Amino acid sequence: MRELAARVRRARRERDLSQEDLADRAGVSRSVVAELERSRLDQPRRKEDPHKRPPRNITLDTLFRMADALGMHPADLLDDR
Helix, strand or coil: CHHHHHHHHHHHHHCCCCHHHHHHHHCCCHHHHHHHHCCCCCCCCCCCCCCCCCCCCCCHHHHHHHHHHCCCCHHHHHCCC
8 A cells, every 4th residue: 555655646746736636637535645645545443543534445446547647557556567
């Protein structure tokens, strides 16, 4: 997840896009982009904070939307081919 987060953040910055810009282009909320870039998706919920919303999993649809919004192939977000 950390590598995916780093690749999304790097690609977004290289294209001079804000998180809001990427979210708009991908059709997702800015919080999805922010959580992904902070590697918070897929992380377990902390026991000491029962009021926090549980983490979300990134879906393939979201991955494909973000890749398309960045002008990339989805596989490029997953590995360094």
